[in-house]
Amino acid sequence: MPADDRRFSRREFDREVLQHLDSLYGYALHLSHSAEDAADLVQDTYARAFRSYRQYTLGTNAKAWLFAILRNTFLNQRRSIRRRPPEIHCDWIDELEAGESIEPDRRGPDPYRKFLNDLLREDIARALAELPEDFRSAVVLCDVEGFSYSEIAEILEVPVGTVRSRIHRGRSRLRNMLEEWYSDGRGK
Amino acid sequence: MECGFVRQHFHDLISDEIDDEHRERIYEHLNSCDSCRTHVENALAFRSRMQELMQASAPPGLVASIMQLSEKG
Secondary structure, three states: OOHHHOEOOHHHHHHHHHOOHHHHHHHHHHHHOOHHHHHHHHHHHHHHHHHOHHHOEOOOOHHHHHHHHHHHHHHHHHHHHOOOOOOOOOHHHHHHHOOOOOOOOOOOOOHHHHHHHHHHHHHHHHHHHHOOHHHHHHHHHHHHOOOOHHHHHHHHOOOHHHHHHHHHHHHHHHHHHOHHHHHOOOOO | OHHHHHHHHHHHHHOOOOOHHHHHHHHHHHOOOHHHHHHHHHHHHHHHHHHHHOOOOOOHHHHHHHHHHHHHO
């Protein structure tokens, strides 16, 4: 039997899928713009993933598979509930700060750098939120999560050419909104 | 001419979705064109900052409930 057809043990499966929890939560924040809805989305995603354990085989790209479940769950909920208009609140942006790595710096904490990081984080999050969901997903999956174009095509269920075009157009719009950060070196 | 080639492949270069031959041709040009080099450097630096700043940590309550789901099987 080829290695790829081997089933994971339940323990291996859990270990494989649980390592993507933080990333999934981050993507859910970008989709839902609500900490509460993002947590629900992630929970529904894992509930579906655990139910699908027996269909999971070694060699499946676990991260892409989970992200596809999460996005489908989001789109289904949005279709069925006719949710509120895309009003942009700020509480979800604070959730992103929780993931900021503490950079080892011999000079000690730098309040000015932290201040700039906070400003830039908020501006990027707001600019991403302004993008249509198709573009936002393509850019977040590529530039934040580091997925390849073919993995993104799998998650979004569109051809690679469409992924490429959404990333190009999404980035160009982001750049227009964030021009000040982009070109003056403060984004570095 | 080469600036146009960089523009054409710019986003694929930033995404690291470009073949070696194209990458080599672009980097050769960047050695001699300040404008294209700055453009590419800014885009790569911005992407890296965005990746760093957009990371999230699942809240403890969510982690606990997912662990419970996992234990239930």
